[in-house]
Amino acid sequence: MIYIAIIIGCIIGALIGINAPVIPYTYSTFLAIAVVAALDSVFGGITSVLKKNFDLVIFISGFFCNSLLSIALTYLGQKLNLDIYLAALVVFVGRMFTNLTIIRRYYIEKWTVKLEEKRKSMGQ
Amino acid sequence: MNKKTISLVLGLMCVVLSFGIAVQIKTINGTGTTISTNTRENELRDAVLKAKEKYDNLYKKLEDMETQLETERTNSTQNNDELTKLENTIKGGNKILGLSEVKGNGIVITVDDNQNIALSSWYADPNWLIVHDIDIINIVNELKNVDAEAISINGQRIVSTSAIECDGNVIKVNGQKIGAPFVIKAIGYPELLMGLDRFGGYLDYLRDERFLNVDIEKVDKEDIIIPKYTGVMKFEYAESK
Numbered sequence: 001m002i003y004i005a006i007i008i009g010c011i012i013g014a015l016i017g018i019n020a021p022v023i024p025y026t027y028s029t030f031l032a033i034a035v036v037a038a039l040d041s042v043f044g045g046i047t048s049v050l051k052k053n054f055d056l057v058i059f060i061s062g063f064f065c066n067s068l069l070s071i072a073l074t075y076l077g078q079k080l081n082l083d084i085y086l087a088a089l090v091v092f093v094g095r096m097f098t099n100l101t102i103i104r105r106y107y108i109e110k111w112t113v114k115l116e117e118k119r120k121s122m123g124q
Numbered sequence: 125m126n127k128k129t130i131s132l133v134l135g136l137m138c139v140v141l142s143f144g145i146a147v148q149i150k151t152i153n154g155t156g157t158t159i160s161t162n163t164r165e166n167e168l169r170d171a172v173l174k175a176k177e178k179y180d181n182l183y184k185k186l187e188d189m190e191t192q193l194e195t196e197r198t199n200s201t202q203n204n205d206e207l208t209k210l211e212n213t214i215k216g217g218n219k220i221l222g223l224s225e226v227k228g229n230g231i232v233i234t235v236d237d238n239q240n241i242a243l244s245s246w247y248a249d250p251n252w253l254i255v256h257d258i259d260i261i262n263i264v265n266e267l268k269n270v271d272a273e274a275i276s277i278n279g280q281r282i283v284s285t286s287a288i289e290c291d292g293n294v295i296k297v298n299g300q301k302i303g304a305p306f307v308i309k310a311i312g313y314p315e316l317l318m319g320l321d322r323f324g325g326y327l328d329y330l331r332d333e334r335f336l337n338v339d340i341e342k343v344d345k346e347d348i349i350i351p352k353y354t355g356v357m358k359f360e361y362a363e364s365k
Contacts, residue, residue: 005131009138016139017146026170028151035144038137045134054130063137 002049006042029078030071033085037067040092043099050106066092183354222283222353226274228311230348231318233263235330236305236337252334255304257290259336260297262326263308264288270317272310274350278302281353298355305337309350314342 023031041063048054070088077084201207218224238253246253264282267275275282280297287296294301310317320327321340331338 001127002131002134005135006138009135010142013139013142013144014146017143018150020143020147020150022151023147024170025151025173026166028148029166031144031148031151035141035148038141038144042134042137042141045130045137049130049134056129056133059133 002046029074029085033070033074033088034067036089036092037070038063040066040096040099043096043103047099047102050103221357222274222281223357225349225352226311227349228273228346229314229344230272230274230309230311231314231320232341232343232348233308233310233320233327234305234337234339234341235259235263235308238335238337241335253336255295255306255330255336257288257295259326259330259334260295260306260308261288263320266320266326267308267310267312267317270312270319272312272317274311276309276350278307279351281351283353283357285355285357286353298353309348311348311350314344318342 041059044062045054045059048059070085070092073088074085197211201211215224219226235255237255241253243250260277264275264277277288277297280286280300280302282297286298289296291301294303295306296302318340319325322328327338327340330336
């Protein structure tokens with residue numbers, strides 16, 4: 001159910017995006033960092049659903065806070081001529097990998113348990 | 125928290141996500157380069173893009189204004205014979221000056237550099253294998269000789285003030301840089317214009333002795349469209365007597 005919603009959401013978003021106007025080049029870095037923040041939020045959301053502690057308020061506020069902070073950092077970095085957004089990028093991508101690990105473990109465990117049960121039933 | 129709400133929220137998030145990705149891809153594609161981390165370079169690039177956008181907008185506005193002027197003119201001259209005559213005179217004059225888009229029968233000539241001969245096996249002057257400004261000038265002269273009524277090179281209309289000049293590895297027509305392949309469109313009597321393809325003509329010379337890629341095509345369905353001259357014609361010193 002959740003994965004179907006994600007896929008449908010991706011398709012709708014891509015269709016809207018293709019027909020949307022182009023943004024100025026200066027802001028493309030901000031958009032890129034916001035995209036990474038959104039990606040991180042989606043991964044975090046899936047993980048929390050699997051852990052059964054999904055909270056709507058935390059999820060949405062987390063997304064907005066993360067994107068705003070990373071955009072602010074990018075802006076500050078442009079002013080200081082220092083690529084601070086790389087730090088935000090490292091954090092987001094690192095967390096994405098951690099979340100992916102949790103998702104992977106969850107499904108592998110589920111799969112192993114299923115396999116085990118099957119084997120037991122076959123043995124009987 | 126039920127599953128429906130969760131999947132709705134995640135789906136919405138994915139809409140935002142893929143929307144952002146699509147817009148980003150479009151932006152980067154439009155710029156034609158990968159993301160640069162150099163802020164100064166980005167600023168310059170942005171300035172160029174902004175100027176281009178502004179120019180495009182202004183040009184669009186100008187075109188809108190011109191069509192508006194056109195409709196106003198036809199509206200106001202509709203019921204007056206004398207004014208209609210004057211209007212037609214203006215239209216005819218603009219056609220001759222190259223200030224209006226024209227369409228009709230004619231030919232399309234495509235001239236391109238020779239890219240098949242490797243320079244390592246070519247012992248003569250490599251300039252021989254490239255289209256030069258003088259070649260374009262000669263072709264345009266030949267076209268004028270056979271009564272071409274309107275000529276354009278890569279979308280640049282040839283008018284009375286047009287110059288065809290060498291500008292390094294490109295050619296400048298009307299002050300605009302154009303590069304190979306050169307598509308020369310001419311409107312006139314097609315059979316006559318096809319005379320350019322005669323044995324011993326300049327196109328024959330380009331094809332057989334200079335080894336350039338020359339292609340000539342007759343169009344007799346009135347679908348050659350030659351754009352109007354977009355520059356400004358200034359006459360400050362010449363006075364009509």
